Every structure is written in C-alpha cells, then in structure tokens.
Amino acid sequence: MGFEFQKCCSKVWKPLLLLLALNAAVCIWVTRADPRFLTEDGIAEFFDLYTKNAMQMDEEYRLGVSRSVQESKYAPEGFSDWQMFREIYSRIEYIEEFGGQLQNVLDRTQDRLAGSSGYSQKYYENVIRLYGHVKDDAVLGLEYSRGWMSYFSYRAGDFLLLILIVYLSSTLFTHERISGFLLILRSTKNGRTKTAVAKLCVLTVMVTAVFLLFTTETWLIFWFRTGFSSIRNGIQIFISLQLCPYVITVGQFFLLSIIIRLCAFIVFSLIASLISVSLYHPVAEFVANTVVVGSSYLLYMTRSVSPDGLLANIGLFPSLEVIPLFARYRAADFFGYPVSYLTILALVFILSVLVLLSAIILKYKIGISMLPESWLSRISASTGVFRKSLEGVVPHARYERLPSLFAAEVYKTLFLRHALLCIAILFVTKLFLSVAAYKPPVSYSDAVYKEYMQILAGEATDEKRMYISEERNRINETLQNFEDLQKQYIDGAMSVEEYQEILSEYNTAYSRDIYLARVENHLIYIDTQKEEGREAWFVYDTGWNKLFFQGYDWTLFFALLIPFCGAFASEYNGTSSSYGFAGILKTTKNGRRKTMTSKYMSVVCLSVVWIVIWTVSDCFFLVKAYDMPLPSSPIASLETMAGVIPSLTLWQYALLMFVVRALVWIVFAVLVCSMSQILKKQIPVLSVAAIFTLIPDLLIYFGLTALRNWTFVSLVKVTPMLITNVPILLYLGVFVFVVSASTYYAGKTWVK
C-alpha cells in the first residue's frame, strides 16, 4: 500500500503542479475586477454602512439627494450613489418578496393537491411540507451576498481535475501493464485482490487529496480576490437557489457541495479505473473517458428539453455543479412514493461505488489475458486469422521488398498504432454526426425561402425587381382584403368552399410575407453593396452559410491527434524494454535524420488523406441536403459575408477556406508529431494538445469574450476570423512559427 502510494505520488506530482498552476491562473483571471463595475469591496462597505443607519439613508434617497445619476456621496469616483442604492433596494425587495414567492408555490400546490391522489398527492404533500419549513425557518439577512455564486459556478477546475483523475487511474493500472510489471505482480502472493484493493485505496486517497488541494486553492483565490459574504445566511439568498427546498445556510451548502463533488469525482475515478483495467491501452482509455464525460454532458444537456428529467438532474455534471441538485424540489415516482432526486443520487452513488469496486477487483483478478497484448491487438489478431486463411488459399511469395522508410512509417502508423481502426471508428462517428447536422431542411420557412431564391437566382435584373414588387402587391392585397372577405362570409354572402379557398390563400400570403420581406431586404442589400462597388446576387444561401460557418470538427481533431501522438513516443516505450525500438533505430545509418523526415512526411501525407476524406464527406452531405446552387456567384451575395475578400466567388472562397483549414490541420498534425518526440509519451501529448486547443475556448467560456476569435478553434473555422478582421495571416504565421520552433527542437533531440 505504501509502495503503491509512493509509485503513484512520484508520477503524479508533476502534472499535479502543472494543473494546479493552470487552475490558479484561470481562477485569478476569472476573478479579475472589471473597471466598468463597482468593486465588490466597495459595495460590501456600502451595505455595512446602510445596515448601520438605514433610516437616515432611506430618507436621503427618498429626498432625491442621492438619486441623481451624478451624485456620488457614497459611491467611489466614476460611479453614482444611485447604482449603490439600486443594489441595496433590489436585494431588499428580493428578501421581502421571498416569503410571497414561497406562498405562491404553496398556494398553487394546495390547489393541485385538492384534486390529486396516489403519487401526486404524496408529492404535493412533500412540497408543501418542505417549502412550509423553508418559509418558516429560512433566515435571509440583508447583506451583499458575493463570492459564493461565482465560486460555485467556476467550472474550469473541474475539467482539470477530470484530466488529472484520468491520468491517475491510468498510472495506477495501465502503466504497470505496459511496463510488463503487471505480469510479475499478478503472480505474487499478494498480487491480485490485495494489490487491487491497495490500488483502489490509493486512488481514493489521491483523488480526495487532489480534490481538496484544488478546492482549497480555488477557494483561497476567490477569497483573496472577491471575498465571501456571510456563511450564516440562508442559501435561498441566491436567486438560482431561491426555490431550494431545504433549510440550509450558505456554509452548510458549501460543505455539502464539497462532499457531493468529492463523491462525484470518486465515482468518476472508479469509472476511469474500470476503463483502465478493461482496456489497458492509454490511447483507447483517453477516448473512452472522453466518451464517458461527453455522454454525461449530453445527458445533462437534455435538461433544456425536460428540465425535471431524472437523467438530466443526477449524474456527473449536476453533481459537479451541485446547484442544479438543490435548485428546487424534484422527486421520482417510486412505487407510489415520491423519492427526492437527492436520495436517488445518494443511492446511485453507493450502488455505483459497490458495482464499480467489485467490477474492478474482479477484472483485475481474473479478467485479462496474461499476454502483454491489449484488446486492440486481439482484434487485429482476429483479422490475422482471416489473413492466414487467405494465405492458405493464395500462396504468398516470400517478403522480398526493400521498403522505403516512408512506407514503413505509414505502415507503422496504420497497423502498429492501430490508426486504421481508430480512423474507421472516428469516421463512422463523423458520418453519424453529419447525418444529424446536415439534415435536408424540412421546414416550411426554408422551403419558401428556397423557392423565392430559386426563382430569383442570379443577378438582380429589372424583371426580378418587377417580380418582387408584384409579389409584394399580391401579398399585401390578399392580406388587406381578407377582413372584408371574412365579413362577407360572416354575413353569409360567401359559400364555405369559397371561404376556405380564401382562407388558404390568406395563410399562404401571411406566411410568405416574412420571407418576401427577407427577399426585399436582400434586394436593398444588393443595392447598397452595388453602391460600395461590390456585386451581390440572389442565391439560396442556407447551405453556403452552413458551409462557411461550419462548427469545429472534433472527429477530425481526434483523427489527427490519436494516430500521430505516438509518432515518436511509441518508439520509446516498447512493451518490455527501457529503450523501446529507438535504441536500435538510432544506431542505424538511416535511423535518425532520414527516419525523422519520413515520419514527418508520413504524418503530413496521412493527415492530407484524412482531411480530404473528411472534407469530401462534408461536401457530399452539404450538396445532398442544400444543392449549393450558383457556386460562381460573388461572395458578397451572402449577407453574412459582406466585405470579406469581395473579389472571390462562392466556390473560390470555399476552396480558399478548405485550403487554409487543411493547412492549419496539417500544421497541427506536425505539432502533435513534434510533441510526441519532445514529451516521449502518448498521454502527455494528448493532454497538451487538448489543453492547447481548449484553453483559449475555456477562457472565453469564462469571460474573455474579446478574444473570441483569436483561438485555434476559430483559426480552423477560418470564416469567423476573416469576418471579425482578426489578422489571420499574422495569427497563422505565429502558429506556424511556434510549430516550426518545436519541430526544430524535436528534430534536434531526435537526431542529437
């Protein structure tokens, strides 16, 4: 046990420090003071002042002394007292209304309770009981409640912790296997169950320790930077927890949040360990864990469809955020009895811990084959059987080809590192996603728009202008005449059939009205563009817009990342050696410089192949769903693209976008390859690349919106950068420079 602990600590402290530093940076950044707003301290002081002599200050406010926007008796330079008072009064109002709000809930429930029976009766009784307690016992004191909400909604640390936990469980179980030590360990007396238990204990202790470290760090930074309001206030003081059905204070909620989050992380670490002992393959584990996190996020997202759904409200993400769990009373029907989601969560937690624990121990004890081959190799072994049976039929000549180093690298990537399998899986995923993303539009609105745009397609000629104004007249007439006709019908001057015809005509006109307006606007747009010397046409642009504003392609990201992260790294870690094959490779004539060149070449060529496949598939789906008409119309025909390189046509711009994007992806693949040499291990490469691409977006997610289009992701998307006038060439240049520098460094360390 102590031994396991040592092993683990020695491997973990470096990434731990790194992630802690990152967390600190993000925290500090998130809590930065915005000069446009009052400082938290300033407001808090004012609140103190107010509570001391409320009467006098109320009077001042009423007399209008502090009401004018310029006045700043209490407020600091540049702000008015009015703002301060608004803060105070909005809070007083909130507290005063709180009882009323709850009473509303209680009244409504009482009404429903009257006519209910069985489960819903019990449910409503519970609601009344709980909120009755809250109404009677919750104490909301007047204060400037600060710090806590931003602390509770800080998410970046959680992601870092998830990454760290994946790494932890992977070090505990997988590295041992890779190093071949598992074979020794499993054959010793205490090797199996006891080691598994020891490992799980270590895992739990480490996860707890790391979690507490992160929590303390985050809390301290928030405390220093924003400060926290009283912990004795009722939790309902926060608007997002106004309907929390329990009588708890902020402090109690904080402790609860720590416990719940810790539990969530422990369950996740157990899941990650189960994945570890099932797969024993670092890259496969990375993918599987991403799938776990991704799917729980998707489940969490279903709350936008059914806010009270069970799956949306218990699970990894609600537990990490804690607030959703307490936002209001939610319960599920359990044989006629309402069981609150919190109870279910606790049960799920206990059950999953038990199931996962036994699964891990069992799997560790008996599950895996003793051969140092992973399940991936087993799959390829089964294809090997097939190949062998083929060989039985078709007699093979002896292998007598002098392979080019390039071909050998391609072969290694495709078969040795299972890139083919990985790409196949990712591409299938991509196809599924594309089918969903590029559904042919079925909406009536798009059909109408398409019809107009097809009729008008091309330059704005006089006939087209005529058509538009005629259409406008027709629609307006229909709309105007409708009332008269309706009156006629009511007066009995019209038959039902006639009326129905008129009604449908009216409906058509009514719904076309908006889309014709859109067409008219486009005509105006065309004219203004002409004034600015740009040509614009009528084009059915739904598909073009989809193409130019494509989202970030995660499948391609992983398709480039996963196969290439081992480009150099896999040479270092063979299954049972200290040097891997690099020891031999580097002593051969062509093993250094030439092999390196062919490694980079193979990465570039293969990534070109992936990119082409991905792009072709995108184009195929787009053309199938949206026709993509008039590819030779000028780019300004799209209102969204006005002013972006006006000399291009649509297809030229699409081509340009594809080329730039492909270039960025290729450079990214090269970066992954260089990282593979610099870091010498796959998992750090995966982590660094993930962080490299995600951090800017996380920062934006947490408020740095000014840099929204300065990220790698938007560089890949191309269009957003062009539209917002980010100097894309400069950005690309810097990116290429960074990659070249790291490639140069990688090359130096490989060739030495």
Added chain:
Amino acid sequence: MKLALNGVTKSYGSNLALNAFTATLEPGIYALLGPNGSGKSTLMNIITDNLKADYGSITYTSDEGVSENVLKMGVRFREKLGFMPQYPGLYPNFSIERFMWYMAALKGMTKEVALEQIPAILKAVELDDVPRHKIGALSGGMKQRLALAQAVLGDPEILILDEPTAGLDPKQRISIRNYISRIAFNKIVLIATHVVPDVEFIARDIIMLKKGVIADNAPPTELLKKIEGGAADRHARTLDFLNGKRGGTILPRFFLFSCIPGKFVA
C-alpha cells in the same frame, strides 16, 4: 581499424555508472564481463550514441589511419555499427521478414545485398522456418535471436552486443557463440555478458568491469592462469560472484561448460 575509448565517464545523479573507461579496441572479440549494475549497458549505450557521456571521447581510426571523433562522424559512424540492446523493443506487429527488410532499409542496404544476407542470417539464427510469424508471437529466445540477426545485418564493422545469449537454451547458446565467432573476422565485436564460457574461447580480451571501473583487461588464457595460480584473489572472487558462488573454487563448473561438445572456432 581501431576504436579508442578515452576516459568515458557517466553518472546518474550521484551514482557513478562508468568511471573513466579507457580502452582501445581492434578487430577481434572483446568480452565485457561484470556483475549487474557494473556499467556494461551504460558503456554500450554511450558507444552507440543512445546516451551522452559526461566526459571522455570515443575515436574511430579507419584502416587508412584517419582518426575522428565518432560523434562528429554521425551517420558515417553509424553505418559501420550493429547494435543489439539488452532489452530490445521490437514492433510486435511486424513479421520477422518484414522486420529484417525494414532494418535493411534503415541500414541503407541495396536490395541485392539484402536479398543475399537476410535468408542467410535468419538461417544462422535458426529463424528461417518461421519467417512470416509476427514478432509479438515469438518466444523470448526467438526474439533475442532476431535482435542479434538485425545487429549483424549489413555486415557492420563494429558489433555491440549486450548479453546476446541471455535467455537462450544451451544448444542455441553454443550455436550463437559459434556464429558470432565465425562472423567476427575483421570486425570489432564487443560482447557484454555474465557467462564466462560464452566468451572464454572466442574472446581475444576480457575486460572486467566492476562498479564502472576496469578491474582487469587481459586475454582469457591469462585470466584463467591467474585464477588457477590463485594469485589474484580479486578475479577469483569476481568470477565466483559472476557464477553465483560464494566461496570455493570456480574451476569445476568452468570445465563443465567447456566440455559441452561443439565446434569452437578460435
């Protein structure tokens, strides 16, 4: 042709793995004998430039008498080199043949030469009957022989073999020993080993290494004489240690091995 090692020193932190190793190697077989952790692999990794020495230099002198630092020579030195690491990591998905051909490409051989050498070498290490087997499916001893096969491929002038006979059965051990002595003509061969009989009759010099320091450097016959005479307790003790004995004489076991029938080529 000459390979001169001059004051090669390497330490891992405070652990001095190799201390001022100095020797001049000429064509012939050299045995590097020493207990575990004496720095044999470290020395070999330094010669093959898998590891950087802290101090010292290695100089290669060609037949024409031109001396040059091997690090400066780079590729020109590596093309003369064949290396078998102690724990070679081989690609489990490659078949034996594909692997050998890949090695031929890495060593920059032409197709004709490869076509001539590969089957011959595979025959010599007795892997010619399973050329299509995946490396991952080979036994430990077979992998060991394949690692040797790739080292001797391309007829390198300098062969560095780190425990080539570890894990081989007695019959393979003898045949590999004979094979090495057969191809050693006009080559510098450096063999790290713990097993004296493996090198006893084929080595021109035995370099005894202890804790990173050369304890002795002499032809095997001289070394044996010293032990027989009991003059140098030091060597006897070293050899005792190597053969897993604490005290007593080493000779009976020594001769037991030598009596195994086989053709020895000196």
